[in-house]
Amino acid sequence: MGKTENPGGDEPVSRPVYFLSDSTGITAETLGNTLLTQFPESNFNRTTVPFITTVEQARSVVDAIDAIAARGLPPIVFSTVVGGDIRMTLAECRATVVDLIGTHIRQLEGALGTAASGKPGQAHGLGNAVRYQARMTAVEYAMEHDDGQSLRALEKAQVILVAPSRCGKTPTTMYLALQHGIFAANFPLIEEDFERDGLPVPLRPFAQKCFGLTSTPQRLSQIRTERRRGSSYASLQQCGYELRSAELLYLAHGIPYLNSASVSVEEMAATILQKMRLKH
């Protein structure tokens, strides 16, 4: 029955939360967690149960939830189950059931003037095969073009992330590829690049596609220290020098950039898509 985070967590008021789905559970987790961030004072003990596709499975989930409810605080359930029988079964559990699909579907039926299909969610299935294959090809491209490993086919990149080492290029590139099917390469700026005039040679034909990352010397030094404690590479002075030089390079060449020190890869990706006007 699903994965439980912090099982047996014995905070006195840890509220049990279930994400129930007839598919992957991604949508239930995403909106459920967004709603829970509105209650930062509360503790939650989260369990995801994906692939609930029969009434029998739904019954055993209800039994498990009821058993938890009998032991303490009434659980909160976020459900994206579509099918009527399974939904009705789940609705019987002794918990607050937030029905993320059912609540909105009538409004959409009204707006679109058609009935919902009632089929289990396919939002995270293969869906459009061409679009799915494009995402997988983008992951391959990002792997091949990570950290300036390959300069082949840079002209195919929709965006090239440029930054000194350890500013967050790799995870942001992976996120853009995997979630949005964006062809993203990344290129490390090293000390020699700052001693020369102009952009590093391989980037010169593609200045328009470049997006820069920067950080704060403190944050960068902290991350580099985890890798190579005590090295000059990780020193505040070296980090400060590289970041200042990188920012000057971005400004000189009209390369948009953002500071990665206190934002997530999701926020960086959303900003890059918006600023570079990338279709996804």
Add this chain to the structure above:
Amino acid sequence: MGKTENPGGDEPVSRPVYFLSDSTGITAETLGNTLLTQFPESNFNRTTVPFITTVEQARSVVDAIDAIAARGLPPIVFSTVVGGDIRMTLAECRATVVDLIGTHIRQLEGALGTAASGKPGQAHGLGNAVRYQARMTAVEYAMEHDDGQSLRALEKAQVILVAPSRCGKTPTTMYLALQHGIFAANFPLIEEDFERDGLPVPLRPFAQKCFGLTSTPQRLSQIRTERRRGSSYASLQQCGYELRSAELLYLAHGIPYLNSASVSVEEMAATILQKMRLKH
């Protein structure tokens, strides 16, 4: 004003859809798209507008939506904006506004017995710094341990994906790392592995952590053909041989496995988390 997919698409009934957010837009896109999959007959022209954080920005979004509304079908708006002023401004647009936060927040306030914070969504921000850093470390681990590149620190893996070449190991590994912070390695099965007895030597201490992928000979041959057309590597016969041998290996060593031929990385990841009982 955001990224428009299929701009100027001239299908007669392409319904404009907006995903509006005071943050990344990920939650609005995720639930919005899940709801739209319930209407497979309709065409949608999607635009995401993230980071709407002032009333002025909201007004310009409303103007843009009203301009689109004046030209054709009334748009559908999915909003996860939290702040009252901005929400009230957005509610004035000439569209069907599906309020993904406001609709559910009262129910949760009742269940939890506290008021919502009303602060913009932080679900995709840095959040818990320790947890975020764990995800970034997991991405690094997955990059280093892709395709059996490094056998160092395999004992740190929470799961090792095992499969013949091109069954989907790499994107699934990246997804597990990036979305769930799972330490995932992957290891390619090659012909010599099938000629020897037992598991490949590097995997022997870690059989309990292995999860196998397989495919259909047709699908695998199609994917390999895109890489190396006409090679024996891509032949139906070779693909069939490798997949049969891999499945026998999984069965012989009690390694759970799934067929990747018609499922997405999201579905594979959800199945792996569930079957391997991985905390995320």
